[in-house]
Amino acid sequence: MSRIGLKTIEVPDSVTVTKNGDNITVKGPKGELTRYFDPKITFKQEDGKINFSRSNENDKALHGTERANLASMVEGVVDGYKKTLKLIGVGYRATAQGNKLTLNVGYSHPVVMTAPEGVSVKATSATDIEVEGISKQNVGQFAAEIRDVRPPEPYKGKGIRYTNEYVRRKEGKTGK
Template sequence: MSRIGKKPVPVPSGVTATINGQNVIVKGPKGELSFVVNDLVSVDMTDDGIRLDPRNQTKNARSLWGMSRTMVANLITGVTSGFEKQLAITGVGYRAQVQGKTLNLALGFSHDVKFDIPEGVEIKCPKPTEIVINGIDKQQIGQVAANIREYRPPEPYKGKGIRYADEFIVRKEGKKK
């Protein structure tokens, strides 16, 4: 039994949730998101929120149950407060700067890396070594952060590169003479 799946997803005031078959559409102050729930999970609107239940007790249906509930909860969180990811840049001369709809990254290459900011995502650089990514879609925010980090992942000897703000880099010892 999924402990997460048992709980209904509460719908706060100011947010409207509609269920159209297996499609859950959530509208809130920050925007509108939708998610198509798998056919093995049933979706119902109740007084205490959106309730998800497995249609049968197969392993596949039970595994999709908790995931579907979390996805619907992320929709509601996204349209009410949004999501944020922070990246930290470490290295001499490494810096980031937002210019219009592009993020310019100086990462020690012979050229600056230009990253086009996708629609629905807001990127800020409060300091040249910090990148803050905001938006309402949790999956999109995580994917944008991973794409930016991919340009120069942190290396284990000096820790240079782009890392998540809460990520810990295990350092290796260098050569000995």
């Protein structure tokens, strides 16, 4: 039994959910998201609540996944998503201008990254970056791409990390 798939999604009054073929569109105060949903999973919308059901018992994982995707879409158009990253290292800094992010993280050249459509990036300070948007997938993907430019290393702890990320430190070489 899919426990996540059986949970009910509460839809606020400011959000509309419409189905067009196999695509579901969610419109809210922050924007609009459209996503393909598998036809094996059906949903019923009644009185501001959405329930999911599956056609057979082989689709348990898909049942929970589709329900979680729609719940993320509803939360995104109401509140949005935000990931914050921190640069740790001497001389490491970030600047954002429009949808372009420039990172100086110890390479011989600055790394310039362009945020995808629907995602905004801000450098709140020289070492803090905020990635915001309504799509949980796009925000997480772009934050992961920023982190991959210089992932944190375990010896000195230098690199780009999420603000709540713990980097396990290792002891260096010991001499005789």
